[in-house]
Amino acid sequence: MTANDSRRIQSVETAFEILDYMQHNDGAGVTDIANALSVSKSTAHGHLSTLESLGYVVTVDGEYRVGLRFLEFGHNARSRYNLYEAAKAEADQLANITGERCQIMVAEGHRGVYIYQTAGERAVQTDSHIGSSVDLHCTAVGKSYLASxxxxxxxxxxxxxxxTENTEYTITDPEAFRAELADIREQGYALNREERIIGMRAVGAPIVTDQDEVLGAISVSVPTTRLEDRQSDGDLSEQVQRSARVIAIRTTYS
Structure with missing residues (x-):
């Protein structure tokens, strides 16, 4: 057992596992949660009742769901990043122009977290959303961040x-990945070639200040067939890089 393991409180860990399960399943009953977490029904019910009394869980149509009180936590966490306010309008404009899904990511620990997402008229819904955390090495935002x-x-x-391999296209060899990052540094943008989700590709660029501080990254996600068409025009990577530069300037001088 490591020092970190010895400091973990089991009941707190269980409560967050319950919340995580409800979030990913859009609600759940006591039996579902007990089975999924391998705990007794009484344990699951005790945690749910406590969370409900505190306003973090609500009951809807006989199922427990994550409550709106978490919005306050999300707003507070996101407000720590000046990047959010500086990036929102530019991301909206980029999604409008391209018609696709645009996202802003910051790194927390060794994961990427989406602090903003917006969708154009042709955007395809994926499994990610505001607050989602993703591997850095298999996303356009993550690779552009790592390259910086x-x-x-x-x-x-x-x-x-x-x-970690997410799809058959994920780069898992360290030397090949280093070579990929070198290319990204030279060209100024990153490509996600179905490395996280089959059928989806993306173009990303780092958001970097004049002092070479990397604040995060921006990307546009596109179904594979549409991105192949766009790449022949070479416009999408230029649009994403331009938006990254605008956001960096706004963040620095706002």
Whole structure:
């Protein structure tokens, strides 16, 4: 057992596992939760009753769901990033122009977290949403972010996290991944070639200040067939890079 493991409180961990399960299943009953978490019904019910009394869980049509009180936490967490306010309008405009889904990501630990998403008229819904955390190495936002990090930080990521395979197209070889990042640095943008979700590709660019501080990244997600058509025009990568530059300027001088 590690020092971190010894400090973990089981009841708190169970409560958050319950919340996580409800979030991903759009609500659940006591039996579903007990079975999924391998706990007794009385344990599941006790946690749910406590969470409900505090306003973090509500009952809807006989099922427990995550309550709106969490919105306050989300707003508070997101407000720590000046990037959000500076990026929102530009992301909306980019989604409008392209007609596709646009997202803004920041890194927290070794994961990428979407702090904003917006959709154009042709956008395809995926499994991600505001607050979703994703692997950095298999997304356009994540790869563009990693490519902008100092060498020591990048090596720490590769050593601590590794390159988990999400699809058959995920780059899992460290040397091949380093070569990919070198290309991204040279061209100024990253491509996600179905590396996280089959059928979806993306173009991403880092949001970097004049002092070379990488704040996050922006990307546009497109179904594979539409991105192949767009790449022949070479317009999407230029649009994404332009938006990244605008957001960096707004963040710096707002």
């Amino acid at each position: 990090l100092p060498e020591d930080d990048l090596e720490a990521y590769l050593e601590d996290v590794g390159l």
